[in-house]
Amino acid sequence: MRFLVALGFLIFGLLAATQQSLAATCTISKYNEDDIKTIENDCRDITLDGLNVPAGVTLNLNLNQGTKLTFQGTTTWEFYEWNGPLLNITGEDLEITGASDHVLDAQGNLWWDGQGEHGGTIKPVFFILHGVKNSVMHDLKVKNTPYHAIWIENSDGVSVSNISINNRDGDTMGGHNTDGFNVWTSNNVTLDNINVYNQDDCVAIKSGTNIVVKDAYCYGGHGLSIGSVGGRDYNIVENVLVSNSLIEKSDNGVRIKTVYGATGSVTNVTYANIFLMGIKKYGIVIEGDYNIETGGTTGVATGGVPIKEFTLKDITGTVAKSGVNIYVLVKNASDWHCSEIDVTGGEKTKVCEGIPEGAGISC
Numbered sequence: 001m002r003f004l005v006a007l008g009f010l011i012f013g014l015l016a017a018t019q020q021s022l023a024a025t026c027t028i029s030k031y032n033e034d035d036i037k038t039i040e041n042d043c044r045d046i047t048l049d050g051l052n053v054p055a056g057v058t059l060n061l062n063l064n065q066g067t068k069l070t071f072q073g074t075t076t077w078e079f080y081e082w083n084g085p086l087l088n089i090t091g092e093d094l095e096i097t098g099a100s101d102h103v104l105d106a107q108g109n110l111w112w113d114g115q116g117e118h119g120g121t122i123k124p125v126f127f128i129l130h131g132v133k134n135s136v137m138h139d140l141k142v143k144n145t146p147y148h149a150i151w152i153e154n155s156d157g158v159s160v161s162n163i164s165i166n167n168r169d170g171d172t173m174g175g176h177n178t179d180g181f182n183v184w185t186s187n188n189v190t191l192d193n194i195n196v197y198n199q200d201d202c203v204a205i206k207s208g209t210n211i212v213v214k215d216a217y218c219y220g221g222h223g224l225s226i227g228s229v230g231g232r233d234y235n236i237v238e239n240v241l242v243s244n245s246l247i248e249k250s251d252n253g254v255r256i257k258t259v260y261g262a263t264g265s266v267t268n269v270t271y272a273n274i275f276l277m278g279i280k281k282y283g284i285v286i287e288g289d290y291n292i293e294t295g296g297t298t299g300v301a302t303g304g305v306p307i308k309e310f311t312l313k314d315i316t317g318t319v320a321k322s323g324v325n326i327y328v329l330v331k332n333a334s335d336w337h338c339s340e341i342d343v344t345g346g347e348k349t350k351v352c353e354g355i356p357e358g359a360g361i362s363c
């Protein structure tokens with residue numbers, strides 16, 4: 001039985017509170033801050049059914065340990081110029097999922113102006129998983145995010161699978177900086193079977209340890225990236241495996257970028273079995289000259305964020321004629337192992353620098 005009316009739900013909540021309230025299934029279909037507080041406290045099986053979140057409000061869900069959260073129907077957020085996030089979830093042992101008919105429609109088209117974070121409207125981050133522990137998130141459909149889609153931050157043990165982020169409308173409607181997944185300061189994160197259509201990084205690992213990305217399909221954005229690394233509070237990337245993925249019609253395929261003049265480290269990163277199709281700018285690009293202020297590059301690498309124990313294995317596919325197959329500009333790198341690299345089609349070349357001796361890759 002479902003309680004679609006807030007009042008009915010509240011009465012139910014109060015009655016049940018004396019007994020086994022935490023086992024209750026609670027459904028909310030209209031946004032109301034008090035109802036959200038009540039379900040946070042009293043429910044372990046929550047359905048959000050077709051919520052419309054008011055302008056400038058974060059749908060903040062600080063959930064009980066062991067809660068299952070299901071999105072149902074179409075969830076929307078009203079337009080407001082601010083940094084967001086529009087959705088912010090925290091908790092332990094959570095299961096976050098969507099019913100078969102659901103979509104999280106952030107209506108990014110209301111904000112999009114082709115300028116992303118560089119001007120125009122102020123665009124909110126869509127969804128932050130903050131301080132989430134030992135949790136799974138699966139079968140979610142996200143559409144048209146104003147800016148970055150999903151951040152996983154300060155989390156430990158997050159397994160994300162079967163998620164689609166569809167910002168395809170942004171190609172013609174001015175979507176920009178619509179990153180798919182960003183990972184920061186987290187440990188033990190797996191992204192498995194993700195589909196991202198967007199206009200910036202498909203995945204960007206800014207910092208964190210023990211991270212796996214597999215079975216990703218990325219279309220139209222900036223590829224599977226590590227970085228930029230450096231210039232933040234925590235600047236370590238360690239033990240990352242990116243595998244079995246397809247990157248299509250994106251600016252880059254495989255990318256690592258570290259920040260010019262910064263400190264930190266990128267250690268034990270492996271990209272394996274990555275297929276590239278029609279990459280526009282760089283098939284493989286490893287750069288130590290990223291300018292975090294301008295979002296550009298300096299053309300000179302610094303070695304404060306050394307890339308060590310780096311493996312590229314079985315990276316194949318095509319780059320557009322006007323693109324570059326492989327570009328490396330790093331300093332202080334060591335212990336690289338590259339094999340089965342076959343990236344072709346790009347007719348532009350750039351001079352590479354800093355590839356460690358015996359790495360098995362050349363430009």
Ligand SMILES: *[C@@H]1O[C@H](CO)[C@@H](O)[C@H](O)[C@H]1NC(C)=O
Nearest residue numbers: 058060062084085088090130
């Ligand atoms: C997100 O949720 C966490 C945990 O409840 C909280 O500390 C943080 O302030 C929230 N962030 C925002 C922007 O609301």
Ligand SMILES: *[C@@H]1O[C@H](CO)[C@@H](O)[C@H](O)[C@H]1NC(C)=O
Nearest residue numbers: 133134135136157158159188
């Ligand atoms: C990593 O996180 C997953 C998902 O929560 C969990 O099942 C697994 O036990 C964690 N592994 C370690 C080593 O903590």
Ligand SMILES: *[C@@H]1O[C@H](CO)[C@@H](O)[C@H](O)[C@H]1NC(C)=O
Nearest residue numbers: 100138139140141161162163
């Ligand atoms: C993945 O998502 C699709 C579409 O939402 C769904 O049909 C399918 O059953 C899901 N697969 C798994 C393994 O959960």
Ligand SMILES: *[C@@H]1O[C@H](CO)[C@@H](O)[C@H](O)[C@H]1NC(C)=O
Nearest residue numbers: 238239240241242268269270
């Ligand atoms: C390197 O990372 C891989 C995951 O890609 C992990 O299995 C392995 O244990 C790590 N190696 C070391 C020395 O930590």
Ligand SMILES: *[C@@H]1O[C@H](CO)[C@@H](O)[C@H](O)[C@H]1NC(C)=O
Nearest residue numbers: 265302303304305306331332
């Ligand atoms: C190279 O990296 C090491 C850490 O591995 C660091 O101590 C050193 O300062 C770096 N060198 C340069 C030239 O940045």
